[in-house]
Amino acid sequence: MIRPKTKILVDGGDPQETRRAKVLLGFVDGQTTNPSLVAKNPHIKELVASGHKLSGREEMEEYKKIVQTISPLVGDAGVSIEVFSDEKTTAGEMLDQGREMFSWIPNGHIKYPCTSEGLRAAQMSVKRGIRVNMTLCFSQQQAAAVYAATKGTKEPSYVSPFVGRLDDIGQNGMDVVRNIQRMYAKGDGHVLVLAASIRSLEHLLYSFLLKTDLVTVPAKILELWANKNFPMPNKQFQYEASGTPIPYEELDLEQTWETFDVKHELTRKGVEKFAADYRATLARPA
């Protein structure tokens, strides 16, 4: 296999999947998790199915065990751990969770949503040396805000544009990845682009072609890639976009993050769904 320039992360909540992916590829650069993926972890599903719903603390402990098992399996892209948040969660509350989660493993990245509160939490986090991965990114404006909010970080921050969920609403999700990369090319390189919500081999190959810094991939797509003997995009590769193109915007990365329009309906819906999936595992929903 020709190892791509793009770092490959496993998108999941089950260490067994990470192990399988590592056997298939011979390496795994990192891992991303989120509340929906953690709720699907076989042990958590078993507990919930047997009627043992968890307390908030127990859920945190289970999440900690999962990331501590995955942490030594992956390379230098680390393990992304997502804070619990809903529309009422403040930046301070996110930061408190982020601090605790960051102490779980030596190679953590804390995921905050691309909302005003999430950006505020990220800004405070990087000042404290906490690495961040800004999730639920659907627009170039949100990515510009991530750049501005994390300026001065000692170690690279990640931004995760969600390709598949934009495709789902009839837009060309890969355009956002391309547009963010083009915009960041004018910057200082402190934010790395992590293509997320990858649903097909085409998404994966196009990420390789674009040389995105990182891509997070569900195990089943990695299996598909392996079964086809790890194809790489050649000069003839054409990405067949199904959705409406998303135009590039000229944005000034030197502005403060508050000047960018960070609202996006898919971010709102994403936060809502992550909160619902997290709460479904709890005995007494938070």
Ligand code: E4P
């Ligand atoms: C990764 O960080 C994301 O949580 C993940 O890629 C979301 O993918 P989905 O849109 O398929 O749920």
